[in-house]
Amino acid sequence: MTGIVIIGSGLGGYSLARELRRLDPAVAITMVTADGGELYSKPMLSAAFAQGKDVQALAQKTARQMEGELGLTVVTRQRVTAIDRAAKRVVLGSGEAIAYGRLVLAMGADPRPYRVEGSEEVTVHTVNDLDDYAAWRDGLVPQGRVLLIGAGLIGSEFANDLTTAGQRVTVVDPAPWPLGRLLPRELGEELATALGGIGVTFRLGRSITRLDPGKAVLDDGSVVAFDKALSAIGLVPRTALAAAAGLVVDKGIVVDRWLRTSDPAIFALGDCAQTEAGPLPFVLPLMAEAKALAATLAGRETALSLPALPVVVKTPALPVAVCPPVPGATGEWVVSGEGRDRKALFVGADGQPLGFALSGSFTAERQPLAKEMPDLL
């Protein structure tokens, strides 16, 4: 039987390959990646600078080491240009084709593009993979002025990391406090205070109206001067390849409880996929998806189940953990504690807690508390 082809060498692709190899020592696995195929920790990209980690330090293993360790073939620096579902093969940029028995899409997501008047004349970095990280690090000057667009999870992590490493960071976001969609006001304001305390300048409730080289004009007419600009305003699942092949896509590539797309021979997981719980661009669901899909591919059909998933925000200035309620859930925040140490429960109409946000010493409660939250799937 023809083997399994995985598109993508991120955490999704490699986690699936590792789990699959544990269950099936024999199946042929071929991975195709547009990157260099290094194994690296994506969550570390927004927390590695202050630790002085460069690209070499972040790359834990090379593609060749992974080939040896997991017994697979990794085709690096090649994009898949088309999926030929009728012939069950993927076509590479080189023109070569690789046949598959089953195909797994683990292509991740693209940074949401930032567009404003003048932005095409200015280099606005995004950091979404190891190559991006290298490009961002290149040319950063000591005590440089960084314009950071977006105060969400990744933006807040970068603000903390870059400031700790000595950069002078100004964060612009229209939201009234950082992590605006994950934290209630009390915790958000504490986080802003804590990050301000280490030297981050916040311009919250503000938008950029114009970008010029080295200069951003905000909607109150004020000007932020910068040496380098970084955008962290979210991710868009990579769906183009799947859509072009006629697979059902919505926000992400639509999959069922078995991570199966609308073609029974093609599966998807991680940031490119949209499960019944919606797109879930976090590590924990991705690992659960890799385990369930590996079992299914190894011949034991396994539906994905997802317990509530606590997410640790890497902001050492104020430790924060969140467990967001499912999108669209109705309820209200109930906040206890004071100062840096806060516990917020998102409580539904029937009194059942649906999600939480914790800061300071309360973050230690995240795992027992997560067990009390409803399952995502």
Added chain:
Amino acid sequence: MKKYVCVVCGFVYDPAIGMPEDGIPAGTAFEDIPDDWCCPDCGVSKSDFELQEG
């Protein structure tokens, strides 16, 4: 005793230190940690740890 490293975030479990805040005393071998224990940094499961080489 051997150290184990989280494949996702790089957190290292050192049995000499244990995880006292998770109720795992110093001197506990990785194999003796309960199976429902999770990485304190990124939350992945015990099975996502590998033996640290070198």
